[in-house]
Amino acid sequence: xxxxxxxxxxxxxxxxxxxxxxxxxxxxxxxxxxxxxxxxxxxxxxxxxxxxxxxxxxxxxxxxxxxxxxxxxxxxxxxxxxxxxxxxxxxxxxxxxxxxxxxxxxxxxxxxxxxxxxxxxxxxxxxxxxxxxxxxxxxxxxxxxxxxxxxxxxxxxxxxxxxxxxxxxxxxxxxxxxxxxxxxxxxxxxxxxxxxxxxxxxxxxxxxxxxxxxxxxxxxxxxxxxxxxxxxxxxxxxxxxxxxxxxxxxxxxxxxxxxxxxxxxxxxxxxxxxxxxxxxxxxxxxxxxxxxxxxxxxxxxxxxxxxxxxxxxxxxxxxxxxxxxxxxxxxxxxxxx
Numbered sequence: 083x084x085x086x087x088x089x090x091x092x093x094x095x096x097x098x099x100x101x102x103x104x105x106x107x108x109x110x111x112x113x114x115x116x117x118x119x120x121x122x123x124x125x126x127x128x129x130x131x132x133x134x135x136x137x138x139x140x141x142x143x144x145x146x147x148x149x150x151x152x153x154x155x156x157x158x159x160x161x162x163x164x165x166x167x168x169x170x171x172x173x174x175x176x177x178x179x180x181x182x183x184x185x186x187x188x189x190x191x192x193x194x195x196x197x198x199x200x201x202x203x204x205x206x207x208x209x210x211x212x213x214x215x216x217x218x219x220x221x222x223x224x225x226x227x228x229x230x231x232x233x234x235x236x237x238x239x240x241x242x243x244x245x246x247x248x249x250x251x252x253x254x255x256x257x258x259x260x261x262x263x264x265x266x267x268x269x270x271x272x273x274x275x276x277x278x279x280x281x282x283x284x285x286x287x288x289x290x291x292x293x294x295x296x297x298x299x300x301x302x303x304x305x306x307x308x309x310x311x312x313x314x315x316x317x318x319x320x321x322x323x324x325x326x327x328x329x330x331x332x333x334x335x336x337x338x339x340x341x342x343x344x345x346x347x348x349x350x351x352x353x354x355x356x357x358x359x360x361x362x363x364x365x366x367x368x369x370x371x372x373x374x375x376x377x378x379x380x381x382x383x384x385x386x387x388x389x390x391x392x393x394x395x396x397x398x399x400x401x402x403x404x405x406x407x408x409x410x411x412x413x414x415x416x417x418x419x
Contacts, residue, residue, distance in 0.1 A: 087171060087178040090210040093164075093199050094181065094286050098217030099226045099233045100188030103246035103275065107217055108185055116282040118150035121167050121179040123160070140176065152176050160184070160195065161202050168208055181286065182209065191232050192239050193367050200369045211371065215285050216240035217275075220251040223259045234314045237266045238346040238391045239366050242273075242285050249276035268316050269349060269389050313394040314346065319401065321386035323412030324355035333407040334363070334370070337400070342368035344395045350388035351376070360384075386412070 098104040108124065111117055139145050144154045156163045170176045186195055192214060199209050216236045219226065226233045237243065243263060248256050263272065273280045330352065338345060345367060352361045360379055364371045390400065404410045 088180055089208075091168075091179070091208060092181050092212035093209050094183045094212045095186060095192055095195055095214045096183060096217075097186040097190065097192050097195075097214065097236045097240070098188065098244075099219060099222075099230065099236070101222065102188070102217040102219040102226075103244070104185065104188070104217045106246070107215075107244060107275065110279070111183070111282050111285070112147060112151060112153065113149065114282040115149055117181075117183075117286075119177070119180040120183055120286075121152040121154065121171075121176075121181070122183045122185070123154050123156050123163055123167075124185045144176070146176070150177055152179055161198050161205060164199070164202075164205055164209065168205075181212070183286065189230065189232050191235055193235070193369075196239070196366055196369055211369075213241040213286060214239050215242040215244065217244045217246055218259070218263065220245050220247045220256050220259050224255070224262070227262060234266055235346060237263055238314060240267060240270050242280070243267065243270045244273050244275050244280065244285075246275050248274045266314050266316065267347075267391055314391070316389060316391045317397040319388045319390070319397070319404075320414050321353070321409075321412040322414050324353045324357075325386055325409060325412065327352075327354045327357075327361070329407050329409055330354075333404065333409060334365070337403060338365065338368055338370065341392075341395055344393045345390065346393055347391040348388060350386065351380075352386045352388075353384050360386075363388075 096104060096108060108122070112122065140152075143157055144152065147153055152167070154163060154167065164182065167176070167179075167182070171178055184195060186192060196211055196214070199205055199211055216239075218233075218237065223233070245256075245259070245263070251259075260272075271284075273284075334348075345365070347367075348363070348365045350363050352363060354361050357375070360376050362374045362376055390397075392400075401410065401413060404413060
């Protein structure tokens, strides 16, 4: 009997600017036994160097690695490549992978890739979004962030951040890059790969736990430097009183319908009126994950908290819209870290 695979296979996106160490990270992950039940979509076999991991070549676009991982190149549309993998798995033509990892190109805006999984009428019934992992080049990040908005967007939507080349970058350069990263995305855990490389488990397999049980941190005060993309920033809102779930849902839907392109990410834990346990929410631009009812509160405060990462959208406008929906009475100020 064929081994079962999940009803909704998690999809992890590995993104990062050119030269940020994405391929090096992927090489290390492909050799990790923890990826033995994964399929990986990459841009080119030659760039990753799979020869010493190769067990069997299935066809010109697909190989089976010694670890058991299925590795494929993307030819044409991403949705077609994912469908092909799913159909082959369903027919037992390839191992029944439990997770899919997608490597993006260096200049790719991550949102269209995430949208493919979330919006495709076939894929959305078999796959779900997992962690987004972004690699950041400590040596060149300052220039890349100024020159390429995609780099800032990659950081903004990431659940996991990997800062590379810290062993060859000057300490003051690393410190400045860390401040810029934190200003864009203060919530995502960050590893310095040269000193403490993360495991595949930490990056990929903890997405359910990480997405919904991480403490939402205080947001540092904005640093107003003359950077090209300094209008991408984070802020937090908190509510002392329970929220009306219907009103909140209508408000969030209308906010993302109006400003989805500028709400790069929203993540939070909510105290809903009539619920003993919290509800976790998570959205990237127009895409909203299904809300998750958690088993317990992480602390005794039971305070609703939302963290936004936005582009050119002021905190005051968000707060004003909440008040317009009758949700502002419970709104309290969140002091900066």
